[in-house]
Amino acid sequence: MSSRERITKTMxxxxxxxxxxxxxxxxxxxxxxVTNLSDAAPWGLWIAFDVMAGVALAAGGFTLAAAVYIxxxxxYRRFTRPAILTAFLGYVAxxxxxxxxxxxxxxxWHPLIYPQPHSVLFEVAMCVMLYLTVLALEFSPVMLEHPWxxxxxxxxxxxxLKRATIPLVIAGIMLSxxxxxxxxxxxxxxxxxxxxxxxxxxxxxLFLVSAVGVGLMMVTLESxxxxxxxxxxxxxxxxxxxxxxxxxxxxxxxxxxxxxxxWRHALGPALALSPAAALFWFELALSALVPGVLLAVPxxxxxxxxxxxxxxxxxxxxxxxxxxxxxVAFARPAGAAYVPTWMELAVSAGxxxxxxxxxxxxxxxxxxxxxxxxxxxxARAPRLDPFGVRPILPEALAAPRxxxxxxxxxxxxxxxxxxxAGALTGRPTPVPVSPVRMVEGAITTxxxxxxxxxxxxxxxxxxGAETRRVWLMVIDGNRDGRLVVFPHDLHEQALGGDGSxxxxxxxxxxxxxxxxxxxxxRDMYSHTDIFDHxxxxxxxxxxxxxxxxxVNRDGPKTRxxxxxxxxxxxxxxxxxxxxxxxxxxxxxxxxYVDAMHxxxxxxxxxxxxxxxxxxxxxxxxxxxxxxDVDGGALERLAPYRSVHGAAAxxxxxx
Amino acid sequence: MTAKAILxxxxxCTGCEKCVTACKQVNGLGxxxxxxxxxxxxxxxxxxxxxxxxxxxxxxxxxxxxxxxPACVSACLVGAMRKxxxxxxxxxxxxxxxCRYCMMACPFEIPRYDWAAAVPYVRKCTLCAPRLAExxxxxxxxxxxxxxxxxxxxxxxLAEARRRIRATPARYVPxxxxxDDVGGTSVLMIxxxxxxxxxxxxxxxxxxxxxxxxxxxxxxPLALGVGGLMAGVFWITGRRMKxxxxxxxREAPGGPDAAAGHGPDHESDx
Numbered sequence: 001m002s003s004r005e006r007i008t009k010t011m012x013x014x015x016x017x018x019x020x021x022x023x024x025x026x027x028x029x030x031x032x033x034v035t036n037l038s039d040a041a042p043w044g045l046w047i048a049f050d051v052m053a054g055v056a057l058a059a060g061g062f063t064l065a066a067a068v069y070i071x072x073x074x075x076y077r078r079f080t081r082p083a084i085l086t087a088f089l090g091y092v093a094x095x096x097x098x099x100x101x102x103x104x105x106x107x108x109w110h111p112l113i114y115p116q117p118h119s120v121l122f123e124v125a126m127c128v129m130l131y132l133t134v135l136a137l138e139f140s141p142v143m144l145e146h147p148w149x150x151x152x153x154x155x156x157x158x159x160x161l162k163r164a165t166i167p168l169v170i171a172g173i174m175l176s177x178x179x180x181x182x183x184x185x186x187x188x189x190x191x192x193x194x195x196x197x198x199x200x201x202x203x204x205x206l207f208l209v210s211a212v213g214v215g216l217m218m219v220t221l222e223s224x225x226x227x228x229x230x231x232x233x234x235x236x237x238x239x240x241x242x243x244x245x246x247x248x249x250x251x252x253x254x255x256x257x258x259x260x261x262x263w264r265h266a267l268g269p270a271l272a273l274s275p276a277a278a279l280f281w282f283e284l285a286l287s288a289l290v291p292g293v294l295l296a297v298p299x300x301x302x303x304x305x306x307x308x309x310x311x312x313x314x315x316x317x318x319x320x321x322x323x324x325x326x327x328v329a330f331a332r333p334a335g336a337a338y339v340p341t342w343m344e345l346a347v348s349a350g351x352x353x354x355x356x357x358x359x360x361x362x363x364x365x366x367x368x369x370x371x372x373x374x375x376x377x378x379a380r381a382p383r384l385d386p387f388g389v390r391p392i393l394p395e396a397l398a399a400p401r402x403x404x405x406x407x408x409x410x411x412x413x414x415x416x417x418x419x420x421a422g423a424l425t426g427r428p429t430p431v432p433v434s435p436v437r438m439v440e441g442a443i444t445t446x447x448x449x450x451x452x453x454x455x456x457x458x459x460x461x462x463x464g465a466e467t468r469r470v471w472l473m474v475i476d477g478n479r480d481g482r483l484v485v486f487p488h489d490l491h492e493q494a495l496g497g498d499g500s501x502x503x504x505x506x507x508x509x510x511x512x513x514x515x516x517x518x519x520x521x522r523d524m525y526s527h528t529d530i531f532d533h534x535x536x537x538x539x540x541x542x543x544x545x546x547x548x549x550x551v552n553r554d555g556p557k558t559r560x561x562x563x564x565x566x567x568x569x570x571x572x573x574x575x576x577x578x579x580x581x582x583x584x585x586x587x588x589x590x591x592y593v594d595a596m597h598x599x600x601x602x603x604x605x606x607x608x609x610x611x612x613x614x615x616x617x618x619x620x621x622x623x624x625x626x627x628d629v630d631g632g633a634l635e636r637l638a639p640y641r642s643v644h645g646a647a648a649x650x651x652x653x654x
Numbered sequence: 655m656t657a658k659a660i661l662x663x664x665x666x667c668t669g670c671e672k673c674v675t676a677c678k679q680v681n682g683l684g685x686x687x688x689x690x691x692x693x694x695x696x697x698x699x700x701x702x703x704x705x706x707x708x709x710x711x712x713x714x715x716x717x718x719x720x721x722x723x724p725a726c727v728s729a730c731l732v733g734a735m736r737k738x739x740x741x742x743x744x745x746x747x748x749x750x751x752x753c754r755y756c757m758m759a760c761p762f763e764i765p766r767y768d769w770a771a772a773v774p775y776v777r778k779c780t781l782c783a784p785r786l787a788e789x790x791x792x793x794x795x796x797x798x799x800x801x802x803x804x805x806x807x808x809x810x811x812l813a814e815a816r817r818r819i820r821a822t823p824a825r826y827v828p829x830x831x832x833x834d835d836v837g838g839t840s841v842l843m844i845x846x847x848x849x850x851x852x853x854x855x856x857x858x859x860x861x862x863x864x865x866x867x868x869x870x871x872x873x874x875p876l877a878l879g880v881g882g883l884m885a886g887v888f889w890i891t892g893r894r895m896k897x898x899x900x901x902x903x904r905e906a907p908g909g910p911d912a913a914a915g916h917g918p919d920h921e922s923d924x
Contacts, residue, residue, distance in 0.1 A: 032769030039699065039766045042757035070884050072891040103752020103767065103774040107732075114732040114749050120866050121755050122731035123873060166888060174881045178873060185869040189725050189759045189862050192855030204869055331854050333763070525685065594685065622670055 005229055006402070009360065012353040013403040017410025019350020022343045025418060026100055034343045040336030043326050045344045050097025050351060052183060052322035054090055055128070056207070057315065059215030060222070061087025061135060062169075062176035067245075069169045075238055081142055081368050082226065083219045088135040089355040095132065096354075100347050120185045127179035134172045137161060142366050181208040187325055195329035197269050197280045200260050203325075209256060210287065213249035214318035216242050217291070217311040224308050229360070232369060240301045243310065247295035250314060254288035276329065283324055287317025342417065431524035433477040433592045435516060436486075441472035443487065477592045478524045484596075484625045504599055506577035510569045517596070520589040531559070531587030559587060578603060600625065657722075657840065658741040658786065659808035659832075660795060661815055662715050664845040665825055666802035669706050669713035676797035677704050680782065700768040703779040704794055710847040715803060717794070718743060718764045718779035719832060720840035721861075726756035726765060728863035734776075741808065741840040742781035750776060761836055761853050761862060781840065808840060815844050837861030 026034045037044045064083040067073045099105040111125045143149065144158040161168075184207030187194050200206065220239055227234045261267045270277050291310040300306035327338060362368055473486040495503050508515040522528040540548050548568075550557040565587075566573045579599065589595070604620040618624050677683070683701040698705050704717035720743045727735045727743060734749035735756055745765075756776060757765045768774040782792035790796075795805040804811070815830045831849045832839035835857045843849055850856055 028772060030770060030772040030774060031767075032771075032774075037767075037769065039697075039757070039763075039769075042754040042767065066884065070888045070891070072895060101753075103754065104750055105752070107749070107751040110732040110749055110751055114734075116731050116733040118728050118863065118867065118870065119731040119755075120870055121729065121753065123870065125731055170881055170884045170888070173884050174877050177880045178877055181876075182869075182873075185866060186755070186758075188865045188869055189729060190761075190854075191862070191865065192761050192853060192857060193758070193763075201865075201868075330758075591685070621668070623668075 002231070005360070008229060009357065010402055010406040012357050013406035014410035014413075015346075015350050015353035016357065017407035017412075018346045018414040019354070019410075020407070021411045021414035021418065022346045022350070023100075025343065026347070031103060034341065036338055036341050036344070038336065038338070040332045041327065041330075041338035043330075044338055045327075045340040045348055046097050046101035048323045048326040049319065049348050050101070051094050052326055053319040054094045054097065055180065055183060056211040056214050056318055056322060057218045058087040058090030058094070059176065059180060059211040060219040061090075061138075061215070062172045063212050063215045064219060065138070065169045066173050069166060070173070075241065078235060078238065078369070078371060079219050079223070079242070081139075081370065082222055082363075084135060084138050085142070085359060085362060085368055086218070086222050088132075088139050089359055091128065091132045091135055093351045093355045094128065096351050097348070100351075120182050120188070124179045124182045124186070127175045127182070131172060131175040131179065134168055134175060137164070138168050138172065141165075142362075142368065145367055146365065177208060180211040181205065183207050184325075190330070193331040194325065195269075195276055195331070196266055197261070197276055198325050198329040200257075200264075202256070202260050206253060206257055206260075209249060209253040210318050210321060213246050213253055213288070214314055216246040216249065217314040217318075220246070220307060220311040221315060224311070226363065226369065230363065230369075234304065236302060236304070239307060240298070243295045243301035243307050244298075246311075246314065247292050247301070250288040250292035251296070254284055254292060257284060257288075279324065279328065283317060283320045285317075286313050287321050288314070291317070346414065430526065431478050433518040433522055433524055434479050435518050437474045437476075438471050438488075439474050441470055441485075443468060443470050443472075443490070475596070477518065477596075482626070486625075502574040502576045503578050505574065506579035507573050508571060510572060513571070518592060521592040521595040522589065523591055524593055525591040527591060528589045529587060530589050531565075657739070657808045658781075658805065659720075659811050659840045659842055660717075660781070660792065660803055660805050661811040661842045661844070662803040663815075663818065664712045664714050664802070664843065664847070664849075666800045667706065667713040667715060668800055668802070669708070670799065671706055672797040672799060673704055673715060673794035673803060674702065674706065676793040677779070678702070680785070680793040681780075698764065698766055700766050700770075700777040703777065709849075709851060712845060712847045714843075714845065714847075714849060714852070715794075716852060717841060718781070719762050720779075720781050721836055722838040722840065723836070723861035723863050725759040725761060725836070725862040728866060729755045729759035731755070738783060740783075740786060742783040742786065743840075744780050744783050745776055745778065747775040752776075759862070761855075761857055763854055808842075811842055815842055819844060834859040 022034065031037055035044060035046075060079075060083045064076060064079050068077050068080050099108065102108060111122055111129075116122050141158055141161045144154050144161070149155075149158070181204035184204040187199065187203055188201070191199055220242055223232075223234060223239060226232050258267075261270060270280055291314040294306060294310045295301045297306075300310065332338070470487060470489050473488045475484040475486050476482065491504075492498075492500060505515070507520070509519055512519075520528065520530045522530075536549070537545060539545075546557065547553055549562040551563055552561060555561055564573075590598070601620065604624065608615050608620045616624070678701070681703060683703070686699060686701050698716055704715060706713050707716055708714075720737075720741055722737075724735065724737055724743050727737050729735075730750075731753070732749045732751055734746045734751075735743060736746065737743050752774060754765075754767060754776070757763075757767065765776050765778045768777055782790070782794075785792060791805045795803050798804075804814075806814075812830060812833060815833075819826045819828055819830070825846055826844050827846065827848055829844075831843040831845065831852075832841055835853070837859065
């Protein structure tokens with residue numbers, strides 16, 4: 001084994017190690033924790049790359065099988081085994097990728113028992129399932145050639161499979177034609193969401209033709225890869241033939257794509273100066289126009305560099321086409337972006353690495369390259385391997401250990417990068433509550449039926465006999481500018497003056513007498529645990545102090561069985577509050593929004609019910625307090641703008 | 655059972671969100687939480703099947719439109735989405751694979767996913783199908799204090815919608831949203847402002863499943879055609895090679911033995 005081979009394999013094993021760790025996160029934490037998928041981008045990297053592009057890149061299998069077995073272009077026979085192996089491993093990778101992407105992967109077999117034949121995806125699923133079987137059968141003779149299988153039962157199977165080659169090849173071509181095209185048909189149902197430059201009634205033809213072209217290019221790249229890795233000779237003459245065929249197919253694809261737009265008089269957006277048009281031309285040039293034209297020149301397709309570069313462009317370009325259709329050119333609400341997380345990238349890279357390792361394994365142990373296999377491997381002189389542990393370990397131990405080390409190192413690296421448990425469980429991002437602000441304002445009573453008018457700071461607009469200056473409380477816990485202006489003094493008066501504080505202020509923190517709402521309700525939306533167990537343990541003398549609160553020595557020591565806080569902190573809980581007793585002092589403070597709504601709305605509703613005549617019509621409606629519900633950013637800040645003496649006053653019921 | 659529907663008149667909506675609260679109660683949905691996959695906390699989400707959006711000074715209630723020929727139903731490969739004869743489009747999590755093609759296919763971008771869950775399901779309005787089965791009306795309709803959203807036979811509601819537009823033409827856009835859009839929907843809307851923003855684009859009256867069926871119905875002939883073509887080509891190439899081998903046989907000086915390797919021997923390798 002060359003050191004190039006060894007280093008490549010070590011790197012692939014490291015990527016598989018990363019995959020292993022991300023796999024655990026994916027299946028324990030869920031899609032939301034691992035991916036950047038969202039309601040705005042339901043399909044992401046795993047569909048675009050692992051499925052859409054993966055299937056297209058594996059098209060070389062059926063294309064080469066058709067060329068060699070059906071059209072009997074014998075000179076390409078050398079490519080069939082690697083092409084079919086690549087296709088088989090490619091489709092296995094597609095299936096594995098799907099297992100990561102599906103929300104309920106253990107239901108992946110459901111199309112078999114709940115068929116819904118009106119769904120394009122059903123047809124794709126069935127074809128891929130069947131084609132995977134066909135590919136396994138097509139490739140299994142290569143496996144059965146191995147001396148280990150030289151036994152009676154396997155010999156019979158080998159003979160039968162060889163006899164079935166032609167029917168299998170024809171079935172493979174049928175299935176491939178169907179699902180390669182149907183992957184495009186998937187998007188026929190999204191005429192409003194897929195950009196007009198990509199949406200087309202013949203998108204299924206475009207997918208099929210581009211897949212055939214890129215399949216040939218992929219076989220080419222795969223030859224370059226094995227030539228680089230295993231030191232095989234590059235079959236230049238045959239590759240040039242493949243390049244010529246690919247040139248025709250890719251140019252046909254480009255022609256169909258442009259011709260379709262022209263035929264439907266939809267070329268307009270492509271000729272406009274827009275990001276979409278730029279992307280369209282870039283993708284089309286990369287996938288088809290440039291490689292198609294380059295490969296049409298015999299000198300280019302016969303040159304090692306020209307052919308390799310063209311094949312690389314076509315492969316990247318067609319991957320780009322699949323990406324554009326399923327992600328980039330697919331409509332999302334304004335402001336919603338999709339960029340895959342490193343974990344999504346790690347899964348895609350890990351699956352490809354795994355497939356490559358299996359490919360290398362098969363090449364090493366089976367006759368995948370017949371002509372290379374026939375020739376005895378050139379004897380290599382032993383030489384120093386600077387990357388390995390081989391020099392210090394016995395041969396039998398050194399080789400496998402290196403890969404385990406790579407796997408473990410990759411896994412450890414992945415663990416190091418995995419975000420903390422909080423982010424992985426998909427918990428909401430904390431939104432801490434900022435304290436209320438007291439602002440000087442003015443108030444005008446309009447009348448019982450319409451309530452009061454308020455203005456923040458001072459304003460000439462509110463001059464009048466009934467206007468007086470007050471302190472107003474501005475409630476904006478998350479500081480997003482959507483304010484509630486709360487006349488604290490008015491509430492105090494209405495609720496009965498000095499003794500009325502407890503109506504709302506139901507609890508104080510220990511040693512405080514004026515605890516603000518936000519002191520306990522510290523998060524806008526989430527519950528906050530306001531009981532500090534550690535502080536209590538420390539203050540009460542460590543383990544000896546347990547029984548001070550957990551008075552039942554034998555029973556379970558939970559929060560529910562502990563004594564209430566007020567047994568020690570007499571001043572914390574205040575009698576006579578409107579806050580429902582069952583919600584009090586459990587150590588669990590509900591989110592700020594829920595706390596505010598729970599307190600204000602209930603009281604307002606009760607007032608309207610009890611004394612309808614004394615309150616404005618919308619006294620218990622949202623708009624009574626939320627005067628500025630999303631009326632645009634400037635309008636929301638209208639209370640502040642009145643500083644400049646504008647006529648705007650905020651009216652509140654009171 | 656006749657097809658039922660909801661008619662929402664945005665000009666009557668005050669944005670009180672009682673429908674949202676009622677929906678959350680009936681469906682047992684938790685509080686809305688800010689997630690990185692949500693643009694705004696009051697967007698539709700796995701915990702919010704209906705919501706009120708402000709558009710052009712109007713309150714517009716957003717919910718599943720329960721299309722007459724739903725794209726999601728046609729897209730679902732395991733039949734987890736179903737259209738009931740009385741109107742609702744309902745979802746069966748026991749069948750779902752979680753491929754999310756329904757979310758891609760919906761022209762109104764309605765189905766949401768429970769991204770936070772390790773076992774996620776598609777979540778969306780059911781038109782209160784379980785309540786309809788009990789003979790009750792949808793919770794959102796029941797909760798609406800302004801009768802801005804009402805429930806009844808689809809035909810009757812269509813007539814009512816047209817009557818309202820005729821009675822006060824100045825108040826409404828002269829279009830009953832959902833009458834024929836994407837083949838008609840079971841949630842009808844009338845409004846003083848255009849509601850095209852609710853869909854991903856300017857929708858036509860063509861039902862979306864027709865678009866894919868046009869391609870899908872070609873599958874059997876395509877499959878047979880390709881299979882037949884390949885078998886034909888195989889036979890022709892084989893025959894040509896055989897004839898060529900015979901010709902070489904005749905021309906070869908060494909007789910038949912010398913050309914033995916030229917036959918159409920597809921089993922020679924693999």
